[in-house]
Amino acid sequence: MKLSEFRLKRRVQFYETDLAGVVHFSWYYRYAEEAEHALWRAAGLSIAPPGGEIGWPRVSASFEFREPLRFEEEFEVLVRVAAITSRTIRYTCLITRGDTTIATGTHTAVCVRQRPGGSMTATSIPDDIAARLAAAGD
Amino acid sequence: MKLSEFRLKRRVQFYETDLAGVVHFSWYYRYAEEAEHALWRAAGLSIAPPGGEIGWPRVSASFEFREPLRFEEEFEVLVRVAAITSRTIRYTCLITRGDTTIATGTHTAVCVRQRPGGSMTATSIPDDIAARLAAAGD
Amino acid sequence: MKLSEFRLKRRVQFYETDLAGVVHFSWYYRYAEEAEHALWRAAGLSIAPPGGEIGWPRVSASFEFREPLRFEEEFEVLVRVAAITSRTIRYTCLITRGDTTIATGTHTAVCVRQRPGGSMTATSIPDDIAARLAAAGD
Amino acid sequence: MKLSEFRLKRRVQFYETDLAGVVHFSWYYRYAEEAEHALWRAAGLSIAPPGGEIGWPRVSASFEFREPLRFEEEFEVLVRVAAITSRTIRYTCLITRGDTTIATGTHTAVCVRQRPGGSMTATSIPDDIAARLAAAGD
Numbered sequence: 001m002k003l004s005e006f007r008l009k010r011r012v013q014f015y016e017t018d019l020a021g022v023v024h025f026s027w028y029y030r031y032a033e034e035a036e037h038a039l040w041r042a043a044g045l046s047i048a049p050p051g052g053e054i055g056w057p058r059v060s061a062s063f064e065f066r067e068p069l070r071f072e073e074e075f076e077v078l079v080r081v082a083a084i085t086s087r088t089i090r091y092t093c094l095i096t097r098g099d100t101t102i103a104t105g106t107h108t109a110v111c112v113r114q115r116p117g118g119s120m121t122a123t124s125i126p127d128d129i130a131a132r133l134a135a136a137g138d
Numbered sequence: 139m140k141l142s143e144f145r146l147k148r149r150v151q152f153y154e155t156d157l158a159g160v161v162h163f164s165w166y167y168r169y170a171e172e173a174e175h176a177l178w179r180a181a182g183l184s185i186a187p188p189g190g191e192i193g194w195p196r197v198s199a200s201f202e203f204r205e206p207l208r209f210e211e212e213f214e215v216l217v218r219v220a221a222i223t224s225r226t227i228r229y230t231c232l233i234t235r236g237d238t239t240i241a242t243g244t245h246t247a248v249c250v251r252q253r254p255g256g257s258m259t260a261t262s263i264p265d266d267i268a269a270r271l272a273a274a275g276d
Numbered sequence: 277m278k279l280s281e282f283r284l285k286r287r288v289q290f291y292e293t294d295l296a297g298v299v300h301f302s303w304y305y306r307y308a309e310e311a312e313h314a315l316w317r318a319a320g321l322s323i324a325p326p327g328g329e330i331g332w333p334r335v336s337a338s339f340e341f342r343e344p345l346r347f348e349e350e351f352e353v354l355v356r357v358a359a360i361t362s363r364t365i366r367y368t369c370l371i372t373r374g375d376t377t378i379a380t381g382t383h384t385a386v387c388v389r390q391r392p393g394g395s396m397t398a399t400s401i402p403d404d405i406a407a408r409l410a411a412a413g414d
Numbered sequence: 415m416k417l418s419e420f421r422l423k424r425r426v427q428f429y430e431t432d433l434a435g436v437v438h439f440s441w442y443y444r445y446a447e448e449a450e451h452a453l454w455r456a457a458g459l460s461i462a463p464p465g466g467e468i469g470w471p472r473v474s475a476s477f478e479f480r481e482p483l484r485f486e487e488e489f490e491v492l493v494r495v496a497a498i499t500s501r502t503i504r505y506t507c508l509i510t511r512g513d514t515t516i517a518t519g520t521h522t523a524v525c526v527r528q529r530p531g532g533s534m535t536a537t538s539i540p541d542d543i544a545a546r547l548a549a550a551g552d
Contacts, residue, residue, distance in 0.1 A: 014313060014324065015306050015438050019186060019431040019485055021256050025196040026167045026429060030291050033164075037290060041348070048157060048290065048347050050532065058163040062200030070256070071324050071433055072317070118159050118208065118464065152451060152462065153300050153444050157293040157347055164291060168429050175428060179486070186428065186485050188394065209295055209462050210455070256326065295462060297532050301472040302447075305440045324433060334439040338476030346532065394435050394484070 002134035005080040006039035012073050022068035028103050029061055032093040035079035036107075043132040054126060055114045059088065061107035067100055075102060080136045086124050087111050089133065140272035144177035146215040150207050160206035166241050167199055170231040173217035174245075181270040192264060193252045197226065199245035205238055213240060218274045224262050225249050227271065278410035282315035284353040288345050298344035304379050305337055308369040311355035312383075319408040330402060331390045335364065337383035343376055351378060356412045362400050363387050365409065416548035420453035422491040426483050436482035442517050443475055446507040449493035450523075457546040468540060469528045473502065475521035481514055489516060494550045501525050501536050503547065 010031060018024040040047050047056055069075060075097040083090040093105040111129075112120040148169060156162040178185050185194055207213060213235040221228040231243040249267075250258035286307060294300040316323050323332055345351060351373040359366040369381040387405075388396040424445060432438040454461050461470055483489060489511040497504040507519040525543075526534040 013306070013310055014432060015309060015440060017433040018428060019433070019435045020193050020195065020252070021433045022195070024429050025199060026164050026171075029164045029167065030289070033291060034289055037348075046348060050346070055158050057158065057160070057206065058201075058203050060200065060202045061163060062198065063196075064198045065196050068195065068258070070326070072313075072322060114158070120206070151444070151448055152294060153302060153447060155295040156290060157295070157297045159295045162291050168427070171429060172427055175486075184486060188484070208464070210451075210460060296469050296471065296528070298471070301475060302440050302443045305443065309440075331434050333434065333436070333482065334477075334479050336476065336478045337439060338474065339472075340474045341472050344471065344534070390434070396482070 002132055003039060003043040004134050004136040005078060006035055006042055008035040008038050008077040008079070010034070010075055010077060012069050012071050012075070014071055017071050022070055025063070025065060028063045028065070028095065028105065029107075031077045031095060032061070032079060032091070032105055032107060035077040035093065036091055039079055039081075045129060045132055053114055054123070055112045055120060056089075056109040057112060057120065059108040059110050061105070063093075063103050063105035065103045067097070067102050069097065069102055073097055081133055082106065083135050084125070084130070084133065087122050089125070140270055141177060141181040142272050142274040143216060143218040144173055144180055146173040146176050146217070148172070148213055148215060150209050150211050150213070152209055155209050160208055163201070163203060166201045166203070166233065166243065167245070169215045169233060170199070170217060170229070170243055170245060173215040173231065174229055177217055177219075183267060183270055191252055192261070193250045193258060194227075194247040195250060195258065197246040197248050199243070201231075201241050201243035203241045205235070205240050207235065207240055211235055219271055220244065221273050222263070222268070222271065225260050227263070278408055279315060279319040280410050280412040281354060281356040282311055282318055284311040284314050284355070286310070286351055286353060288347050288349050288351070290347055293347050298346055301339070301341060304339045304341070304371065304381065305383070307353045307371060308337070308355060308367070308381055308383060311353040311369065312367055315355055315357075321405060321408055329390055330399070331388045331396060332365075332385040333388060333396065335384040335386050337381070339369075339379050339381035341379045343373075343378050345373065345378055349373055357409055358382065359411050360401070360406070360409065363398050365401070416546055417453060417457040418548050418550040419492060419494040420449055420456055422449040422452050422493070424448070424489055424491060426485050426487045426489070428485055431485050436484055439477070439479060442477045442479070442509065442519065443521075445491045445509060446475070446493060446505070446519055446521060449491040449507065450505055453493055453495075459543060459546055467528055468537070469526045469534060470503075470523040471526060471534065473522045473524050475519070477507075477517050477519035479517045481511075481516050483511065483516055487511055495547055496520065497549050498539070498544070498547065500538050503539070
């Protein structure tokens with residue numbers, strides 16, 4: 001069975017807030033990443049297994065911010081696989097607090113092979129990964 | 139005189155890297171913010187003066203990532219005012235290392251009045267701020 | 277009933293790692309804070325309630341690091357109230373992964389009254405807080 | 415010539431503040447690390463050269479916090495080599511804003527050899543490093 005989405009429950013931490021009293025916007029990208037990696041775990045995968053040679057750097061990432069989040073508020077991060085190509089996965093992300101939409105985002109990661117010395121080359125998504133993730137709605 | 143851009147020189151810090159050996163993508167949004175706030179200072183302004191009632195939360199922020207940054211590399215963050223409306227400022231951001239384009243981004247901030255208790259209401263950009271910033275190319 | 281300790285379960289996030297492939301040490305102080313604030317919530321309190329005038333800045337914080345933590349590892353953060361004075365609370369923190377001790381720390385927070393403009397003055401711990409927390413072993 | 419200290423000038427960034435309006439205490443440990451790595455660069459070294467097998471994980475790190483730092487304030491981080499043993503370096507750190515002491519800290523790093531698979535073994539400090547750093551006052 002392939003997985004297409006994951007719903008992460010989360011609470012705002014003190015160190016995620018800034019002097020305006022709300023979560024600093026840079027954290028939303030990390031929330032989306034947390035949900036993405038939790039989706040992979042739920043699918044029996046790891047985005048970065050020990051000794052692995054495959055990596056998933058971001059190609060792009062964007063968020064639109066509707067409402068602020070404040071200290072100790074509970075919220076949900078719904079991440080969905082929106083599209084899979086031979087080398088990339090595009091995710092959408094919806095952050096909500098109860099019935100309130102907090103933010104919506106999208107990010108795309110590319111599959112790379114990491115070589116000794118640190119260079120990265122785009123490569124096809126390995127079969128064992130492609131076998132476990134599917135675009136939502138497919 | 140109005141300012142439209144600022145070029146920030148920066149070096150990658152150890153704590154900005156992740157296990158892939160490169161800067162974690164969430165940092166690019168902070169680099170852009172650093173350059174934006176440095177632009178404001180160069181224009182004689184502060185994005186958050188002590189006791190101020192005006193704030194600038196993000197409406198949206200996006201980046202496209204071309205090449206990684208690694209520990210101790212020096213890079214530049216060029217932030218430009220791309221457009222100003224009565225209540226918002228849109229910035230573009232170009233991150234380079236020497237002649238190499240690392241990432242390009244855009245983000246939009248909205249001018250809000252912060253009330254006791256923490257609520258925020260969109261408001262017109264104060265004249266003393268509008269007098270010091272201009273869209274590039276205007 | 278007074279609470280003296282809290283055990284937080286946590287998983288290492290990707291953005292908490294650095295180029296050495298392990299959790300950057302600065303995160304341990306945040307893990308301890310997360311557990312401390314969770315202890316307060318379990319005691320029916322908030323370290324920073326909306327509109328509150330009482331704050332708890334750190335006076336000191338230290339950690340000894342024994343073993344590294346790696347991406348996706350699950351670990352526990354045990355925070356204990358070690359001592360309470362009229363104005364301060366000292367906590368100890370034990371981070372473990374299974375039977376392995378990862379790190380041990382201690383931190384002390386002081387109760388302050390925050391005034392408009394941002395100044396902070398040390399003040400006695402309010403009764404409703406003192407009524408819900410007790411030093412472990414008391 | 416051996417180096418024993420480095421003075422880093424720094425400005426508080428927006429994303430380093432928390433809802434209390436001051437720098438979150440976890441950042442002080444990063445400021446100390448920035449100054450330590452700048453000391454190494456000034457000594458002609460890198461704490462993590464590309465492809466290097468030597469690493470410097472923290473054994474312990476502590477800070478005492480005297481006064482808060484606020485957004486856009488300029489401050490100095492003075493890091494000093496306090497002691498060098500065959501395998502460890504202990505640093506002290508003094509953070510000041512003008513004549514005001516903000517915080518004092520100390521941290522100890524141990525020299526390790528990193529093996530494929532990620533294990534770390536304590537090892538003697540290489541000669542080319544020991545030749546360039548000395549305890550202050552020696």
